[in-house]
Amino acid sequence: MALSESVRKQQCRHTRLGASHDMVTPHPLRTLPAKFIVRHLQRPLPLVIHSWLWLAADTNDVEVKWLCLHAVLELNPEHQAARAASALLFQREVKRIERESIADRG
Numbered sequence: 001m002a003l004s005e006s007v008r009k010q011q012c013r014h015t016r017l018g019a020s021h022d023m024v025t026p027h028p029l030r031t032l033p034a035k036f037i038v039r040h041l042q043r044p045l046p047l048v049i050h051s052w053l054w055l056a057a058d059t060n061d062v063e064v065k066w067l068c069l070h071a072v073l074e075l076n077p078e079h080q081a082a083r084a085a086s087a088l089l090f091q092r093e094v095k096r097i098e099r100e101s102i103a104d105r106g
Helices: 003-016 032-040 045-058 062-075 080-105
Strands: none
Touching: 045 062, 045 080, 062 080
């Protein structure tokens, strides 16, 4: 696979994840860390995965964490760290929603 074809496939993946160029408001992935990742898209797959994991760990935004972990799992569905982080994030969100639901009732 030619390098340009590999980069184009990566860009298509990012577009599906919500980083399209036609958005009116800047997407959270359009930040300095995102530029770091885009620079690394031309590098070997382990470095690309590591970059996504770094961005997931670097942000407090739950949506961005989901997007980053989804990108890792799309590249490597068997990635244990991304699977564990996704499960933990899911559990935290379920607990948060339960707490909000209880607070709304009470």
